[in-house]
Amino acid sequence: MGDENRTGMTEFYFRPFSSLPKVQLLIFLILLLMYMVSVCGNGTIVLIVCTDCSLHTPMYFFLANLAAMEICYSTIIAPLTLANLTSLxxxxxxxxxxxxxxxFFIFLGGAGCVLLAFMAYDRYVAICHPLRYTIIMSWTVCVSIVAASLALGFLVSLNMTILxxxxxxxxxxxxxxxFCDIPAILHLLACSNTHAHQVALYICSVINVAIPFLLICFSYAFIVVTILRISSGAGWHRTFSTCSSHLMVVALMYGCSSFIYLRPSSSYSPEQGRVVSVVxxxxxxxxxxxxxxxxxxxLKDALSRALGRKVLHQSK
Incomplete structure (x- = not known):
């Protein structure tokens, strides 16, 4: 930390969502519900993938790791936000x-974005090279992919936070x-020239958002070409069901991230930033x-089997 930080500000506070206590309470209840659903939903995915042998495949291995990242990612932000909403x-x-x-926000968010790109590559190999899938996507490769995602997220986050x-x-x-988001800190609290920091933020955003998104686009371009060669309706339906879930998540995560971190710094709006960040x-x-x-x-079948076993166990 610089000398001015050590002798100046030692703490910050967050601006309330509203000055009206009833509105604050309503926002608290909504965000608390979403946080609980998030932890329970993602936790269930991790548990089901770990306990059901039929899901011990690369696709579900990546999905379980993404769900675990989402739990940690939410927990970094939600508790303090909820505490601020109820504080007098x-x-x-x-x-x-x-x-x-x-x-931790940059670390987990960046790792999640990179992992989504690798998940698209996994779908590309499964659909375009099915006979070589088990060779290309071996367990050593899968573990290395998750480790690489975390390592890249860690390095980008460490350098950006120090800067x-x-x-x-x-x-x-x-x-x-x-929460302590980079644009809010740079635009509203820093009192020196932040041009170099804005450039660094843009470079990190390209590494964590733009490049993974381009890789996803390339993967799905090849997938689309392969799908067009499939003549059966069942093949179309199976392939679309496999990829559509991933595409929905990609659209949500990359859309919001691009809006905040890849737009010109001169167009940054604190209000817009806060609303999009909630998403x-x-x-x-x-x-x-x-x-x-x-x-x-x-995944639904595995969850049904797990619930069926639990009901059967309780009835004995």
Missing amino acids: RKATISLAGCGIQMF IFHLPFCGTNEIYHF YTFVTPVLNPLIYSMRNKE
């Missing part, structure tokens, strides 16, 4: 706490947001398990 006074976060929250928190902060210590920190983690469970027959 402005709850604060220390400078170090803000840095830790930012680090941001070497900035001097001045003026108000109010963050016009509900990818609370709404998307809720929709992920719902989308995958509704669109995936194998």
Whole structure:
């Protein structure tokens, strides 16, 4: 941390969503419900994939890791946000706490984006090269893919967090947001030239968002070509069901991330940033398990078997 940080601001507080207590309470209940559904839904996916042998395949291995990341990702943001909504006074976060929250947010979010790109590659291999699938997507490769996603997210997050928190902060210590997000810190609290930091943020966003998205587009371009060669309606339906869930999640995550991190810094709006951030920190983690469970027959069958075993066990 720079000298100005150590001698100046030592804590921040977040701007409330509303000045009306009843509105704050309503927002609290909605976000609490979404957080609980997210943890339960993603936790169920992890549990089902781990316990059902029929789901011990690369696709579900990646899905379970993505669900685990979503749980951690939500937990980094949600508890403090919920505590702020119920606090009678402005709850604060220390400078170090803000840095830790930012680090894990970038780390898990970046790793999730990269993992989604690898999941698209997995679908490409399964559909375009089915006879070589088990050779290409071996368990060693799958574990290496998850490790690479985490490593890339960690390196980008570590460098970005260190760069941001070497900035001097001045003026108000109010963050016009509900968590320590990079644009809110750069635009509203930093009191020095942040051009280099904006460039670094843009480069990191390209690495974590734009490049993975382009890889997903390439993967699905080849998949579409292969699908067009499939003559049977059953083949079309099976392939579409396999890929549609992943595409929905991609659209949600990359759409929101691009809107916040790949737009020009001059067009940044604190209000828009806060609203869109609610979508990818609370709404998307809720929709992920719902989308995958509704669109995936194998996952639904595994869940039905698990529930059936539980009912049978309780009836004995």
